[in-house]
Amino acid sequence: MSLSKSVAPVVAANADTPLRTKVLRRIRSRPTTRGAVILLGVFVLLAVLAPLIAPQNPHDLASLSVMDNRLEPGSRGMTGITYWLGTDAQGRDMLSAILYGLRTSLLVGLLSSAGALAIGIAAGLFAAQFGGAVDAAIMRVVDFMLGFPSILIALVLLASIGRGVDKVIIAIILVQWAQYARLMRAAALVERRKEYIEAAVNFGLPTPHIMLAHLLPNSVGSVLVVTTINIAGAITLEATLSFLGVGVPVTQPSLGLLIANGFEFLLSGEYWIAAFPGIALVLLIMSLNLVGDRLRRSFNVRT
């Protein structure tokens, strides 16, 4: 890399550059990150368009032909479709199953992260704004939650409320909100000591207005930056719970459940039932982590 090239972005990214431009520049500057962003876009597109592009509806048992079970990738089935990624034990086209599984995985990951983000931001904001007993109470709960491994909390919760897409989302929210709350509180505490907040207080602005219009937008940045990594965490957790058999129901299989279903056939050499959903899951998680890690490092947020 020549000197002028390495210096240029630093000079250009001064304080006046809009934040969005800076982030985009940082993402574009690394080929791996750029690749990960493109891959993520493709995944989201595939998940959204799954009903339109999937050769088969994997949830519609009538369209499946049991005669086509466990066919190798590329074989032609009784119904005339070519199974590019093979079929599973029920004769389901793996490509279609993966596209629909991607939908479930992304849905759970995004909804649970959004829920955890909302609760965590609210809790952190309240703790920072009111301090004292409110702060102590909220932070004790946060410490308590963070003291236990996430997988265990989620497992035990699902053991008592049963499996289901909505229940997995609740479990992941319960596991993840505390992390956001801690980050939000730390950022809001720093912000609260600044003069503009003091000025707003002296102006006599109502507390809810100060919290929502001033404190929230100025301290939420670091929390949003780690969200990408936490979406990856949520998707991993969902896949793990589904693999263990306590996650999403069999009628709406996610990538994790598809992998679990293929596990027994893996040992007998029918690799495609578990391997292809596995590759999709790993690529999804890796690209989210790559983008998230780059964002986190660009903004220098410590978790």
Place this chain on the structure above:
Amino acid sequence: MTAYILQRLIQSVLVLLAVSIVVFLAVYGIGDPIELLVPPQVSAAERAAMIRRLGLDLPVWQQYLSFLGNALKGDLGRSFVHGVPAAGLILARLPATFELVLLAMSGAALIGVPLGLLAGLNPESRPSRAIMAGTILGFSLPSFWKGMMLVLLFSVALGWLPTAGRGETVSLFGIQTSLLTLDGIRHLILPALNLAIPNMALMVRLVAAGTTEAMTQDYVKYARAKGVRRKRIVGRHVLRNILIPVVTVAGMEFGSLVAFSTITETVFAWPGMGKLLIDSIYHLDRPVVVAYVMLATLLFVAVNFLVDVLYAALDPRVKLTGEMA
């Protein structure tokens, strides 16, 4: 020091109490406790007798107190499926999980520390970059997927190691262990490796960051100026300084290794506590699930307590008066 220990001890007891309340409410508060605690296949008369015997007709606070009292006596209920005390059932599976966790932890340290040292000494070199990139994989790939890939590679494709089970065990002081037979060790390698990978990645990161930082310190410069060989600087001075955080983290990760062994034990059909938890969830064997949570909490709280006290004892910079916090 005594005040600090006492303070931490009180905190630990409070955490245990809080968990017992949460677990109690989860089992008795959400849903019908009769449905959870009385097996569905019993007759109506037996059902009424069990409700009385379990005290389910009493007020909630009284039920909680008896639950707590029984728990203190070590009675965490009886398993529906096995018909034996749940606590005993879990404790019988403890050795299998512990040998897995201990092997994983020592493996993580034995492989992770040298790799981290290597990566930290020449952070810009190609192998170092490869090691650091590998740690991202180690952290982020789902544990069950890594386990399956290990089975696929070492058991199915290469045929070197068995795919599942615990293999031959021998009794040592009344405890069954796989560590003393060749067959047992062959069965241990893959699950232990799988459990160790995230921890190994953590060790590499910690040691690499510590080494890079330590190499710029004055004591290293001084030793170098004095003409001490690089090998000796790294082995004697740098390594010793970075091992303190490594030991702390290893201790704190013990609890999460026990929790994560649930996944590894499921993939490798390893008959430990985690496999028992998953099986109990499948069979709706609630007393075992409740007992597992209480015992696991006790374990985490005890380990955290020990790590904190040891840390305070080892590092004089930690305030011992108990007035902070």
